[in-house]
Amino acid sequence: MSSPAALLSGPTPLAVRMRPTSLDEVAGQQHLLRAGSPLVTLADPNGATASVSVILWGPPGTGKTTLAQAIARSSGRRFIELSAVTAGVKDVREVMADALSQRDLYGQSTILFLDEIHRFTKAQQDALLPGVENGWVVLIAATTENPSFSVISPLLSRSLLLTLQPLTDADLGMLVDRAVGDARGLAGAVTLEDDARAALVRLASGDARRALTALEAAASVAAPAAEGTPVITADVVAQAVDKALLRYDRQGDEHYDVISAFIKSIRGSDVDAAMHYLARMIEAGEDPRFIGRRLVISAAEDIGLADPQALQIAVAAADAVAFIGMPEGRIPLAEATAYLATTAKSNAAYLAIDKAIADVRAGGFGRVPQHLRDAHYAGAKRLGHGKGYVYPHDSAIGVSAQQYLPDELRGTRYYEPKPLGAERDVQARLEKIRRILGE
Numbered sequence: 001m002s003s004p005a006a007l008l009s010g011p012t013p014l015a016v017r018m019r020p021t022s023l024d025e026v027a028g029q030q031h032l033l034r035a036g037s038p039l040v041t042l043a044d045p046n047g048a049t050a051s052v053s054v055i056l057w058g059p060p061g062t063g064k065t066t067l068a069q070a071i072a073r074s075s076g077r078r079f080i081e082l083s084a085v086t087a088g089v090k091d092v093r094e095v096m097a098d099a100l101s102q103r104d105l106y107g108q109s110t111i112l113f114l115d116e117i118h119r120f121t122k123a124q125q126d127a128l129l130p131g132v133e134n135g136w137v138v139l140i141a142a143t144t145e146n147p148s149f150s151v152i153s154p155l156l157s158r159s160l161l162l163t164l165q166p167l168t169d170a171d172l173g174m175l176v177d178r179a180v181g182d183a184r185g186l187a188g189a190v191t192l193e194d195d196a197r198a199a200l201v202r203l204a205s206g207d208a209r210r211a212l213t214a215l216e217a218a219a220s221v222a223a224p225a226a227e228g229t230p231v232i233t234a235d236v237v238a239q240a241v242d243k244a245l246l247r248y249d250r251q252g253d254e255h256y257d258v259i260s261a262f263i264k265s266i267r268g269s270d271v272d273a274a275m276h277y278l279a280r281m282i283e284a285g286e287d288p289r290f291i292g293r294r295l296v297i298s299a300a301e302d303i304g305l306a307d308p309q310a311l312q313i314a315v316a317a318a319d320a321v322a323f324i325g326m327p328e329g330r331i332p333l334a335e336a337t338a339y340l341a342t343t344a345k346s347n348a349a350y351l352a353i354d355k356a357i358a359d360v361r362a363g364g365f366g367r368v369p370q371h372l373r374d375a376h377y378a379g380a381k382r383l384g385h386g387k388g389y390v391y392p393h394d395s396a397i398g399v400s401a402q403q404y405l406p407d408e409l410r411g412t413r414y415y416e417p418k419p420l421g422a423e424r425d426v427q428a429r430l431e432k433i434r435r436i437l438g439e
Contacts, residue, residue: 014216015209017184018175023070027208028171029063029164038160039067042111042138043074051109053132053139055117055147055156058164061207064142068113071140078102078110080137084119089127096131103136110137117141118150125152132158146256166206173201175208176215190219195234203241214241258284259294267302271341278330278337288329292318295336306346306421313339344421352415359409366406399436 020026023033023043032039038052056064072079080095099110117125131137132155139159143150147161167175179185180192196218204211215232217240222230262277281291292314299314317336321329359365375386390400405412417427 013213014179014185015212018179018182018212019066020070022074023067026063026066026070027175028167029067032067032162032164039071039162043071045074045076051135051138053137053141053159055141055143055151055159055161056164057143057145057147057161059166059206060144061204061209061211062164062166063208064164065113065115068111068140068142072111072113075109075111077138078108079113080110081113081115084114084116084124087114087124089124092124092127096127096136099131100136112137112139114139114141116143118143118145118147122152125155129154129158167204167208168206169201172204172206172208172211173197176200176211179212179215186215186219189229190222191229191231193231193233196232196237199234199237203237217241259290262291263294263298263302266298266337266341267345269341269345271338274337274341275334278333282326282330282333288321288326288333289318291333292321292336295333295340298340299336301350302345302347303340303343304346304349304423305417305426306344306423308422310340310343344423346418346420346423348415348417348423355414359412364409366408368406369403371402397436399433401436401438404437 023040026033034040038054042052042054056067058064068081069079071077078099080099082091082095095110095112099112102108102110112131114120114128128139132139141151141159147156176192176197180190181188192215200211200214200218203214214237218232218237219230221240222232222236258277258280262274262281265271265273265277278291282288295314296311296318299310303310314336317332320332324332370384371386371388371390373383373385375389388402390402392398392400394400403410415430417423417430419427
């Protein structure tokens with residue numbers, strides 16, 4: 001039996017060696033692999049006329065590259081792989097020209113797998129359109145970012161968008177077991193204890209590549225152990241993988257999920273959850289200035305006049321981070337997060353401006369009342385501008401009873417303060433003001 005050291009001495013990583021050769025070996029994504037589905041049809045060697053292009057969207061390690069290669073192998077089509085990190089418009093055009101030539105001369109279909117399509121510029125994506133539209137290639141594009149924001153509309157409309165899900169613990173366990181016993185993997189050269197298997201699955205966080213990379217590292221640590229078959233224990237896994245790498249791509253979809261959970265935790269007043277997501281972003285290397293900007297938005301949107309101090313604290317934290325940098329910047333970020341999560345909340349101001357904007361966009365506006373119009377330019381008074389305007393400061397209470405909204409919107413209310421925090425006082429004062437204004 002080969003030793004793990006010998007098995008790991010080759011240049012090809014375990015995750016690559018264990019890549020499935022057919023769709024039958026693919027773990028997870030069964031919602032995309034049902035009989036008659038687009039991916040199964042593309043992989044059918046008797047379905048060579050299938051030419052639908054697809055965009056595979058999902059977190060890292062969920063099988064995007066695996067699916068593309070398995071489809072190419074099963075269908076017998078030519079397979080060309082480009083990475084958006086290194087390929088340019090010239091490379092794309094060369095592939096398209098070659099694919100057209102192969103189709104016309106030999107009747108051979110080409111699959112173009114484009115990894116990380118979200119890194120392509122608009123011009124680079126435009127270069128794909130002729131080949132996709134005319135069927136010169138079957139495009140299988142992979143992205144970790146929401147294609148709605150990262151892929152141009154013409155390409156989206158010509159492709160099927162298929163969403164991949166993180167692998168389940170059962171999927172990951174099956175992959176780990178296969179890698180331990182399969183001839184392409186460790187070929188039974190190590191014994192994997194149940195606790196170690198569970199640790200590998202837990203550390204993977206839905207990412208097959210991470211699970212297999214951690215297994216490979218653990219096997220290399222176990223290799224010099226006692227005589228006989230080396231045993232991978234939970235301690236060996238902990239020794240090999242000294243830190244659980246967060247599945248968080250600052251340019252990917254996880255970026256949006258974590259910041260969304262962060263803001264919603266603040267809005268929901270769960271300070272502990274908010275701190276958890278803040279820690280995840282900090283540990284993943286998220287731009288602290290981005291976090292600061294989101295705190296400022298949260299203070300204005302979710303807290304508002306229930307606690308006017310919240311916006312000042314959020315702005316101060318954002319300024320402090322920009323001034324002192326990291327790692328010390330985590331402290332003002334944490335302070336602002338704790339304050340925002342635990343203070344009174346009101347979205348009344350946020351709702352007010354959105355209602356007003358909706359009215360304006362719907363054409364719900366009229367002419368400015370005559371007495372409010374600018375009377376400072378020549379001829380304005382002759383037009384009646386400013387006539388009848390009452391200067392509020394001339395009133396003993398500082399409020400003058402006159403119409404401010406256009407006639408068409410008279411009586412409309414946008415801002416409805418809530419009886420929460422400091423906005424409770426605003427609510428009482430506003431009721432008096434509206435009575436004076438004649439509402």
